[in-house]
Amino acid sequence: MRKLLNEELTRLSKEEFKEQTKTPVVIVLDNVRSHLNVGSVFRTADAFLIEAIYLCGITGTPPHRDIHKTALGSTETVAWKHFPSTLDTVNELKNNGYKIISIEQAERATMLNEFVPKAGVKYAVVFGNEVEGVEQEVVNVSDVVIEIPQYGMKHSLNIAVSVGVVVWDFFSKLKQ
Numbered sequence: 001m002r003k004l005l006n007e008e009l010t011r012l013s014k015e016e017f018k019e020q021t022k023t024p025v026v027i028v029l030d031n032v033r034s035h036l037n038v039g040s041v042f043r044t045a046d047a048f049l050i051e052a053i054y055l056c057g058i059t060g061t062p063p064h065r066d067i068h069k070t071a072l073g074s075t076e077t078v079a080w081k082h083f084p085s086t087l088d089t090v091n092e093l094k095n096n097g098y099k100i101i102s103i104e105q106a107e108r109a110t111m112l113n114e115f116v117p118k119a120g121v122k123y124a125v126v127f128g129n130e131v132e133g134v135e136q137e138v139v140n141v142s143d144v145v146i147e148i149p150q151y152g153m154k155h156s157l158n159i160a161v162s163v164g165v166v167v168w169d170f171f172s173k174l175k176q
Contacts, residue, residue: 014076014077017046017049017077018077020049021049022049022050022051023048023049023050023051023170023171023174024051024120024121024122024123024174025050025051025122025123025124025125025167025170026050026051026052026053026054026093026098026122026123026124026125027041027045027050027052027053027054027125027127027163027167028053028054028056028086028089028090028093028124028125028126028127029041029053029054029055029056029059029127029159030056030057030059030086030126030127030128030129030134030135030138031056031057031058031059031086031128031129031132031135032055032058032059032060032127032128032129032130032159033058033059033129033130033131034060034066034130034159035060035064035065035066035067036066036067036069036070036160037070037130037158037159037160038055038059038060038061038064038067038070038071039066039067039068039069039070039071039072039074039075040070040071040160040163040164041053041127041159041160041163042062042067042070042071042074042075042078042080043070043071043072043074044160044163044164044167045074045078045167046074046077046078048167048168048170048171049171050078050167051079051122052078052079052080052081053078053079053080054080054081054082054083054089054093054124055080055081055082055083056082056083056084056085056086056089057083057084057085057086059082061080061082062075062080063075070160086126086135086138087135087137087138087141090124090126090138090141090142091141093124094124094141094143096122097122098122098123098124099121099122099123099124099143099144100124100126100138100141100142100143100144101123101124101125101126101142101143101144101145101146102125102126102128102134102138102139102142102144102145102146103125103126103127103128103134103145103146103147103148103162103166104128104133104134104139104145104146104147105133105147105155106139106145106147108145109145109146109147110144110145110146110147111146111147111148111149112146112147112148112149112165112166112169113149113169115144115146115169116173117170117173117174119174123170125166125167125170126138126142127159127162127163127166128159130158130159146166148162148165148166
């Protein structure tokens with residue numbers, strides 16, 4: 001096996017990226033503190049053609065050097081907006097036909113490996129603060145709560161890792 005060269009990866013230009021059909025998922029970041037995590041989420045959203053990222057509350061926004069450090073230019077390709085309130089944002093998305101999914105450890109949560117997203121449905125997937133998780137008010141109005149199965153001692157993942165796991169899972173299931 002030989003590693004591919006950058007020019008062999010057939011990367012899209014910014015214009016080509018914006019013309020692509022997007023995965024019907026909006027990532028909602030609920031008061032995420034780390035700018036580095038936010039930048040990583042942008043890269044993941046770019047990789048899987050996510051519709052948009054909604055940055056809520058204290059979540060940092062571009063331009064910021066730490067976001068750019070990990071986003072590597074994806075803030076220029078992925079659509080994003082900032083909103084003061086996660087709950088108001090989620091309610092607006094719900095009113096616009098999005099199914100609201102919080103990623104959280106909760107009673108009666110559906111395990112990620114058991115959840116099957118449906119074609120033709122628009123999803124807003126909420127990821128919470130690094131310490132507090134998704135706000136309880138947001139969990140209360142969610143259509144589904146999904147938990148990432150974990151088997152080690154810690155039972156927590158970094159927010160950027162959680163986004164990568166969930167977005168890849170959604171993307172792969174929707175593309176089947």
